[in-house]
Amino acid sequence: MTDPIIRTHNLCKSFGPVSVLKNISLDIQPGEVLGILGENGAGKSTLLKLISGVYTPTSGTIEIQGEAFKQLDPILSRHKGIAMIPQEFNLVPTLKVYENVFLGQERRRRGLLDKATMRAETARVLKSLKVTLNPDATISELSVAEKQMVEVARVLVNDARVVILDEPTTVLTDREVTVLFDVVRAMQARGVAVLFISHKLKEVKNLCQRLLILRDGEQVDLCDVADVNEDDMARKMVGRELSQTFPEKQDHPTSVALELKNLNIPGLVRDVSLKLHHGQVLGLSGLVGSGRTEIAEALMGLRRHTKEKLVINGKEPVIRSPSDAHAAGLAYLSEDRQGKGLVMNFSLTENITLLSLRKYTAGLISRSRERRQAREFQSKLAIKAASLETPVGLLSGGNQQKVYLAKLLDIDPDILILDEPTRGIDVNTKREIYYLIRGLAEQGKAVIVISSELEEIIGLCDPVLVVREGRIAAQLTGDQINEEDIMLYAAGARETAAGTTEQQGITP
Amino acid sequence: MNQARLAGARLSDRLRSSGLDFSILAPLIALVVLLVISSLASEYFLDLRNLTNIARQVSYTGIIAIGVTFVIIAAGIDLSVGSMVALVGVVLVYIINQFADPVQGVIIGLAMAVLSGALFGLVNGALVTWGRITPFIATLATMSIYRSLALYFSDAGEMVSTNSLFPEIGGGYLLGLPIPVWTFLIIAVLAHILLAHTAFGRHLCAVGSNAQVARYSGIRVQRIILTTFVIAGACVGISSIMLASRLNSISPSDAGVFYELDAIAAVVIGGTALSGGRGSIWGTVLGALILGVINNMLNMLGVSPYLQGLVKGGVILVAVLMQYKQSR
Numbered sequence: 001m002t003d004p005i006i007r008t009h010n011l012c013k014s015f016g017p018v019s020v021l022k023n024i025s026l027d028i029q030p031g032e033v034l035g036i037l038g039e040n041g042a043g044k045s046t047l048l049k050l051i052s053g054v055y056t057p058t059s060g061t062i063e064i065q066g067e068a069f070k071q072l073d074p075i076l077s078r079h080k081g082i083a084m085i086p087q088e089f090n091l092v093p094t095l096k097v098y099e100n101v102f103l104g105q106e107r108r109r110r111g112l113l114d115k116a117t118m119r120a121e122t123a124r125v126l127k128s129l130k131v132t133l134n135p136d137a138t139i140s141e142l143s144v145a146e147k148q149m150v151e152v153a154r155v156l157v158n159d160a161r162v163v164i165l166d167e168p169t170t171v172l173t174d175r176e177v178t179v180l181f182d183v184v185r186a187m188q189a190r191g192v193a194v195l196f197i198s199h200k201l202k203e204v205k206n207l208c209q210r211l212l213i214l215r216d217g218e219q220v221d222l223c224d225v226a227d228v229n230e231d232d233m234a235r236k237m238v239g240r241e242l243s244q245t246f247p248e249k250q251d252h253p254t255s256v257a258l259e260l261k262n263l264n265i266p267g268l269v270r271d272v273s274l275k276l277h278h279g280q281v282l283g284l285s286g287l288v289g290s291g292r293t294e295i296a297e298a299l300m301g302l303r304r305h306t307k308e309k310l311v312i313n314g315k316e317p318v319i320r321s322p323s324d325a326h327a328a329g330l331a332y333l334s335e336d337r338q339g340k341g342l343v344m345n346f347s348l349t350e351n352i353t354l355l356s357l358r359k360y361t362a363g364l365i366s367r368s369r370e371r372r373q374a375r376e377f378q379s380k381l382a383i384k385a386a387s388l389e390t391p392v393g394l395l396s397g398g399n400q401q402k403v404y405l406a407k408l409l410d411i412d413p414d415i416l417i418l419d420e421p422t423r424g425i426d427v428n429t430k431r432e433i434y435y436l437i438r439g440l441a442e443q444g445k446a447v448i449v450i451s452s453e454l455e456e457i458i459g460l461c462d463p464v465l466v467v468r469e470g471r472i473a474a475q476l477t478g479d480q481i482n483e484e485d486i487m488l489y490a491a492g493a494r495e496t497a498a499g500t501t502e503q504q505g506i507t508p
Numbered sequence: 509m510n511q512a513r514l515a516g517a518r519l520s521d522r523l524r525s526s527g528l529d530f531s532i533l534a535p536l537i538a539l540v541v542l543l544v545i546s547s548l549a550s551e552y553f554l555d556l557r558n559l560t561n562i563a564r565q566v567s568y569t570g571i572i573a574i575g576v577t578f579v580i581i582a583a584g585i586d587l588s589v590g591s592m593v594a595l596v597g598v599v600l601v602y603i604i605n606q607f608a609d610p611v612q613g614v615i616i617g618l619a620m621a622v623l624s625g626a627l628f629g630l631v632n633g634a635l636v637t638w639g640r641i642t643p644f645i646a647t648l649a650t651m652s653i654y655r656s657l658a659l660y661f662s663d664a665g666e667m668v669s670t671n672s673l674f675p676e677i678g679g680g681y682l683l684g685l686p687i688p689v690w691t692f693l694i695i696a697v698l699a700h701i702l703l704a705h706t707a708f709g710r711h712l713c714a715v716g717s718n719a720q721v722a723r724y725s726g727i728r729v730q731r732i733i734l735t736t737f738v739i740a741g742a743c744v745g746i747s748s749i750m751l752a753s754r755l756n757s758i759s760p761s762d763a764g765v766f767y768e769l770d771a772i773a774a775v776v777i778g779g780t781a782l783s784g785g786r787g788s789i790w791g792t793v794l795g796a797l798i799l800g801v802i803n804n805m806l807n808m809l810g811v812s813p814y815l816q817g818l819v820k821g822g823v824i825l826v827a828v829l830m831q832y833k834q835s836r
Contacts, residue, residue: 302724323726332724340724343717345785354714354725357707364705407725 003066005030005161005193006051006082011060013046021046021217023060028162033184033194035208035225037201037237039454043217044197048164051195052084053077065161081161085151085168093140098122100139101154125153128190129183145176152183156192163187164195169203170289181207199287201230201491213237230493231484238454238483246459247438253277255313257415257446258330260299262308268294269305269470276415276446281437283461283481284450286490291470292450293335296417300325300332313414326355329414333404333421335450337397341404344393348385349374351392351403356410377406382432398429405436416440419450434460454483466490531779531786534830535794538777542801550808558804560686566800567692568751569767570793573774574699575629575743577792578736580775581703583716583784584643586737588632589744589771591654593764596625596748598658601667601758610673617674622745628654629741633734651768658760668757678754688750692793695746700789712736716784773820774799777827798823 004027013021021043028034038044049055051062053072061068064080072080091100098115101122107114122135131149139147148168155163165184169177184194184207198204204211205225213220213236220236221228228236258276263269269291276282284292298305301319310316317328325332334340342351352374353360360370374388381402385395392403401421408416418437422430437460441447451457457464464481466474466489474489488494546553553559572589579586600621607613628650635646669675680687703709714722715732722729747767752758776782777798778791802823806816 300724321726321728322724323728326726334724339718340720343714343721343785345717346714350710354710354727357710361707364701365707365710 004028004063005065007063008051009061009063011047011050011062012058013043013050013055014058019217021050022219024214024219026212026219026222028193028195030161030191030193031188032210033188033196033208035204035211036195036197036214037199037204037211037233038214039237042214042237044214045166046217047214048084048166048195048197051077051162052082052164078158081159082164083155083158083160083162084164084166085148085155087166087168087170089147089151091139091147091150093138095139096135097133097137097139097142097150097153098135100150101125101135101157103154105158121157122153125156129153129156129186131179131183143176145172145179148172148180149183152187156187156190160192162193162195164197166197167199167288168196169198169200170287177203199491201233201487201493204233205230230488230491234484234487234491234493238487247435249281249438249460249462250442252442253280254444256311257313259309259311260307261310263295263298263305263310264307265291265294265298265303265305265470269298272467272470272472274465274472276448278414278444278446279441280463281441281447281449281461283457283464284448284467285452285454285457285464285486286467286473288452290467290490292467293419294470295467296332296419296448296450299417300330326411326413331355331408331411331413331416333408333416333418335420335423337400337404337423342392342400342407345391347389348378348383348392348395348403349388352377352406352410355407359410373410374406377409381406381436396425398425401425401429401433405433413445415446415448417448417450420452421449422451422453422456430456454486457481457486458483468492532788532791532794535778535791535798535827538827539794539798539801542798542805546801546805546808549805552808553805558808560689562797562800562804563689563692564686564754565803566796567686567688568747569770569774569799570692570796571695571743571747571750572740572767573771573778573792573796574695574789575740576768576771577699577775577778577780577787577789578703578712578739579643580772580780580782581712581716581784581787582733582736583719584636584733584736585647585772585782586629586632586643586740587647587768588628588651588654589740590764590767590769591651591658592625592628592741592744593748593751593767594658594758594760595628595654595661596621596745597752597758597763598662598667598760599624600748600752601669602661604669604671604674605667607671610671613671614673614677617671618677618749621749622742625745625748626738626742629737629739629744630734632741633737636737637730637734655760658763662758662760664761666757666759669752674753675756676753678750678752688754691746691750695743696789696793703787703789708732708735713785713787717786770796770799773824776824779827779831781831795827 006028008024008026011021011024012019024047036044036047046055050057053074053076056071061070062072092103098119102118107117119135126133126149129149129152133146133149139150142150168180172180187194196204196208208225210223211225211228212222213233215237255278256275257278261273263272272295284295286292294303297303301321301324312328317324319325319328338344343354349370353370357365360366371388377383378385378388383399383402385399392400395403421437422433437447437449449457449461458481462481463475463477464486465472466476466486468490476485576586576589600617603620604613604617607616632647632650635641636643639646677687682690703712711722711727712732714725714727715729719729751763774795775792776795778788778795780787780791799820802819803816806819
């Protein structure tokens with residue numbers, strides 16, 4: 001074994017009292033592909049941010065090519081040859097491939113841009129990756145996969161020794177994944193170490209030599225991929241007791257609230273059917289980008305789609321816009337609270353009544369009635385804010401989320417679709433929201449929860465639909481709902497097992 | 509220290525919940541300062557006739573600025589309002605002159621002026637919503653088109669009204685105030701109610717602040733944007749009536765020139781952000797008054813008319829810089 005490029009020693013990171021990464025001791029060899037596995041919140045991205053210098057370690061050291069650092073910064077880390085390819089690309093869409101490759105590090109000759117050299121070098125790097133891509137193509141004309149290649153080329157002209165790929169395949173088709181893997185192997189052949197983060201166990205198994213598994217910030221295992229199978233991986237990732245943050249499931253499903261048959265969104269969702277009962281919390285699980293959100297947006301009339309049938313409370317409403325959906329009794333909490341959920345410069349009151357404004361309007365808006373209702377929600381949901389007139393942009397994420405929920409509840413919807421209802425909020429508020437959701441189901445409302453957090457799906461939902469690549473991969477109920485099974489279906493390691501009720505409604 | 513901050517926060521909350529608009533405080537203070545300076549600088553400034561004159565002058569662009577406020581709150585812009593003044597004026601005088609009966613002529617002419625203004629606004633709005641052209645470009649194009657049409661239909665000559673009643677509108681008084689000033693005030697009150705107290709106004713702010721959130725909230729974003737342009741057009745129609753009737757004629761080459769800039773300036777000085785999402789009609793009214801007082805003062809002090817644009821530009825910059833500082 002040669003000397004490692006990177007070696008970490010008892011690396012720890014905590015934010016205030018919360019410890020998110022504990023004692024990671026790791027070595028990365030040149031020319032190896034190291035897979036990093038873990039659930040959301042397991043500490044993967046924290047580890048990457050420590051290595052790429054975004055975060056400063058609380059304790060422990062990072063050694064790069066024998067040189068020990070107590071702390072790094074992004075520029076130093078980059079200078080030492082560590083490069084990260086983020087999920088959201090940082091490319092200028094109006095510029096050409098070679099211009100992006102050399103953005104910020106342009107080659108010059110006598111003060112002017114040396115375009116010929118930059119073009120040639122870009123072509124050379126792309127060729128070494130066996131990618132056919134014109135250096136003069138404009139970024140905006142490229143596919144997602146091609147943009148990814150440009151990002152790779154960019155770090156390679158920078159002489160990167162370690163390349164971090166953060167869930168690179170979620171946005172790619174199967175064929176593009178094959179190309180990416182070839183590129184990774186080509187980098188490997190150049191002696192570059194690759195850190196590969198993915199939720200897809202099969203890919204990890206195919207591509208990586210070694211595997212680091214994280215769980216709750218701790219290093220569960222560092223092993224050769226050859227020694228473990230996909231079931232082992234899933235088990236090691238999730239082997240943890242569910243904490244008591246969840247209210248007891250007491251499903252008393254009654255009448256059918258919503259029945260959807262064969263929903264199709266071209267290129268995204270295929271033949272999705274589901275049946276939702278009053279009193280139920282139905283979970284939509286699956287990887288990011290699997291089509292969960294798109295299903296919800298189609299139901300709300302926000303996306304073009306075709307379907308065989310949609311029955312809501314015995315009626316077949318025509319839903320072409322969110323206001324049609326609201327009228328039919330649906331309400332949708334978007335995963336993008338700031339971009340699609342709340343008006344940040346509006347006050348609590350104005351946000352809470354935005355969907356239901358008609359209730360308070362007889363020609364003119366009755367401010368006092370609005371405020372009374374907002375105050376009621378504030379005390380019911382324990383929203384912490386200086387006043388009801390405070391712009392919601394000044395509130396914490398958890399309190400914003402409560403305002404968002406209040407906004408939906410104010411139209412008294414019969415069916416709630418909650419997309420990542422606890423994203424980016426603290427544990428305590430999460431718990432409050434879980435109890436709120438359970439309470440809504442007990443009131444007889446029908447709830448769909450879309451979540452990437454398995455713990456949440458398992459603690460809260462029954463039944464659970466696992467979505468993979470735009471299809472329902474499995475429908476799980478009762479004891480079938482466990483992290484291992486969900487993960488295996490979501491990652492595609494297991495096809496729908498015999499005996500599962502497939503595509504049909506779940507009998508209560 | 510902490511207590512003082514707490515008290516400050518409580519005070520600002522109370523001010524906010526009292527319904528009093530915070531943002532118009534700055535332009536209000538600016539106007540008062542300007543009035544004091546002007547009355548000290550010239551003994552004729554506080555003369556009733558001078559003040560009436562300023563109010564009348566301000567009302568033409570002020571009415572337009574109120575309409576433009578709606579467009580800007582929706583994060584749009586309307587550059588065509590100046591040209592629209594001329595085109596509506598041409599339509600108006602042409603129609604009025606078709607009727608022998610002065611009363612009939614005035615009634616139909618006025619109605620048609622407002623309607624045609626709204627129609628031209630609808631064209632702007634349609635280009636922006638259905639045509640998906642950015643407001644700046646769409647209204648830059650119609651600015652050129654409307655001016656050109658006005659010149660063509662009038663053969664580039666001044667059109668004089670032959671209606672005996674018509675000049676009474678712009679030149680007339682009611683309870684000591686010129687009719688254009690009354691019109692300005694009434695429109696301001698109505699616009700304020702529409703913006704601050706109706707569902708439309710609330711939805712408009714949501715659209716301007718974040719169109720995506722508005723869409724997800726079931727608000728018909730395109731219809732709201734379209735409506736703002738129609739409102740701006742109707743306001744232009746009314747302003748054009750006031751202007752043409754005051755002069756008893758319309759000059760298609762001069763009428764409304766640079767009104768779009770004055771209107772936008774009034775909106776900005778009044779504290780409405782060009783990025784949209786929030787705004788105040790009273791701020792716009794104050795902004796228009798500030799511009800009017802500055803103009804008047806410079807005239808009375810004998811400052812070269814060529815330098816007046818410089819002062820106006822300076823005031824706009826100061827207003828925007830102050831808002832920028834505040835928002836940080």
